[in-house]
Amino acid sequence: MEAAFLYIKSAIFPINLELLKLKVIYFLFYSSLFSSMPYVSIISTQIVNYQQLSIIFSCATVISTVGPIVTGFVADKLGIYKPIIITAGFIMGFIQLPILWLESAHKIHVAERNETVQLAGNATLAPSSNAAVPRDYIFPILLMIRIFGFIFMDAAMTLLDAAGLAMTKKHQGDFAKQKTAGFLSMIFIPILCGLLIDAISDKLGYKDYSIAFYIGAGFIVILMPILYRMEVEVQMNKQSIISTAKKVVGMIDVDVFLLAEIFVGFCMGFHMTFLSVYVDAELIASKTLYGLASSCGGISAVISLSVAKPIIDRLGEANTLVFGLALYSIRFVIFYFLQLSICYTNNGSEQLSWNPWILIVTESLEGFCGFLGITTGSYFCAAAAPPGMLASLNGILAAATFGLGRGLGTAVGSILISSYGIRSTYLLFSILSGSIAILYLTAYHLVLKKMERRRLALTQPERGEVTVANVNGDSSKGDIEATVL
Known part of the structure; x- marks a missing residue:
C-alpha cells in the first residue's frame, strides 16, 4: 500500500x-x-x-x-x-x-x-x-x-x-x-x-x-x-500500414490475445453504457448514488493503474487477462440478482428498498476488470511487438478494445435489452465473459504458450535482447518498457 x-x-x-x-x-x-x-x-x-x-x-x-x-x-x-x-x-x-x-x-x-x-x-x-x-x-x-x-x-x-x-x-x-x-x-x-x-x-x-x-x-x-x-x-x-498488418496477422498467439481483449472491451463498453440505465430503470436510484458508484469505479481505476505491474509480474499477462474476465462474470451475475425488495414502514405501508452498498462494492472492482485488462494488453504488446511496431500494436489494441469490443458490447447489449430486459442481459454477459475466460485460459496453457515461446525465440536475434521467462511462463523483455494505454 x-x-x-x-x-x-x-x-x-x-x-x-x-x-x-x-x-x-x-x-x-x-x-x-x-x-x-x-x-x-x-x-x-x-x-x-x-x-x-x-x-x-x-x-x-x-x-x-x-x-x-x-x-x-x-x-x-x-x-x-x-x-x-x-x-x-x-x-x-x-x-x-x-x-x-x-x-x-x-x-x-x-x-x-x-x-x-x-x-x-x-x-x-x-x-x-x-x-x-x-x-x-x-x-x-x-x-x-x-x-x-x-x-x-x-x-x-x-x-x-x-x-x-x-x-x-x-x-x-x-x-x-x-x-x-x-x-x-x-x-x-x-x-x-x-x-x-x-x-x-x-x-x-x-x-x-x-x-x-x-x-x-x-x-x-x-x-x-x-x-x-x-x-x-x-x-x-x-512504414506502410499494410506491412504492419501483415506482421501482426502472422503472430497467432498475439492475434488470439487481441481477440480475448475484444471481449474485455465488449464487457466494458456494455457496462459503462448501460450502468446508468440499469440504476435508473431497475433500482430507481438517485443520480447521486450513480455518481458515487462511478466515483468508486474511478478510485478503483487509479488503484489498478498503481498496482498493475506487480500483478502482471506475478500472474503473467494471460492469467491477468483471464482474471479480469472472470471478475466481470462474477460482477454481472450480481447485477442479475440485485433486485428491489418490499419492506414495510411504521404505518404499515409498503415501500421498495434495496441495499445500495452492493452496487458500490461491485463498482469498486471495475478497475480490476476492464482497466486492468487493457493495461495488461499494453504490457503484452510491449513484449510482443517486433522492432518499430510498438505504437502500431498498441493502436491495434486500442481499436480492438475501445473500438470493436466497446462497439459490439453496446450494440449487442441494446438488442438483448430490447428482447430480454437489462437484468437478463447482464446475466447473458456474465455467462459469455466467464466462458471466454475459461476458453482462453485453456487454449493458452495447452497451445498458445508454446507458440509464444517459439515466436520469441525466433525474434531474439532480430531484437538483440534476452528473453526472461517468469514463473508463470509468460515472457518479458529486459530492454522494453511497457506503456500503459
Whole structure:
C-alpha cells in the first residue's frame, strides 16, 4: 500500500512542468467525458427505442474500430498531432449539446400524444405540434450527432495518448502516471454532476440533465489554451500500414490475445453504457448514488493503474487477462440478482428498498476488470511487438478494445435489452465473459504458450535482447518498457 501511495503521490505532484501540464490535460479531457457521457446514454434510451440504439452503436463499432488505426497512421504520416487533438477535442466537447434539444422535442411530442388521446374521446382535433424537431427526425439527427461524436472522441483520445507517449519519452516520464490524473476525474466529476442534477431536478420538479452537458463543455473550454501550449515533437512514420498488418496477422498467439481483449472491451463498453440505465430503470436510484458508484469505479481505476505491474509480474499477462474476465462474470451475475425488495414502514405501508452498498462494492472492482485488462494488453504488446511496431500494436489494441469490443458490447447489449430486459442481459454477459475466460485460459496453457515461446525465440536475434521467462511462463523483455494505454 505504501508503494501504491507513493506512486499516486508522484503522479499527482510531479516535478517536470511539461508532465504536469500533460496531467492537467488528461484530467480536463476525461472530466469532460465523465460529465456528460452517462447522461447521453440515459437520454438516448428515452428518446429512441433499443432497436434504433443498436443501429447507432453498430455505426460506432465501425468508426471506433477503423478510426484509431487510420487516425494514428495519418497523423504519423503528416507528423502533426496537436492541431488534430485541438480540433477534435473542441468539437467533441460541444457536439453532444444538441441532444438536450432533441430531449426537449421528444417530451413535447409525448405530451401532445397524451393530449391527443384524451381529446379523441371528445371528438376534438389534436393541436398542431409545437416541437422544434419533427418526431420522425429525432432518430436521424441523434444518429448523426452520435456518429460525429464517436469520430472526434476517438480521434482526440488516440492522438492524445500518442502525444502523451511522445512527451513522456522525451522527458523520461512514466505514461501510466500521467494518465492516472485522467482517471482521478472519474472519482470526483460523476458524483458532482449527480448531486447537481438531483438538486436542480428537485427544484424544477422534473429531471434536468443539462448541467452535466454544460460542465463537460466548460472543461473543454478550459482545456483548449493548455492544449495549445503543449509541446509535442514527433517524427513522420515511413512504414506502410499494410506491412504492419501483415506482421501482426502472422503472430497467432498475439492475434488470439487481441481477440480475448475484444471481449474485455465488449464487457466494458456494455457496462459503462448501460450502468446508468440499469440504476435508473431497475433500482430507481438517485443520480447521486450513480455518481458515487462511478466515483468508486474511478478510485478503483487509479488503484489498478498503481498496482498493475506487480500483478502482471506475478500472474503473467494471460492469467491477468483471464482474471479480469472472470471478475466481470462474477460482477454481472450480481447485477442479475440485485433486485428491489418490499419492506414495510411504521404505518404499515409498503415501500421498495434495496441495499445500495452492493452496487458500490461491485463498482469498486471495475478497475480490476476492464482497466486492468487493457493495461495488461499494453504490457503484452510491449513484449510482443517486433522492432518499430510498438505504437502500431498498441493502436491495434486500442481499436480492438475501445473500438470493436466497446462497439459490439453496446450494440449487442441494446438488442438483448430490447428482447430480454437489462437484468437478463447482464446475466447473458456474465455467462459469455466467464466462458471466454475459461476458453482462453485453456487454449493458452495447452497451445498458445508454446507458440509464444517459439515466436520469441525466433525474434531474439532480430531484437538483440534476452528473453526472461517468469514463473508463470509468460515472457518479458529486459530492454522494453511497457506503456500503459
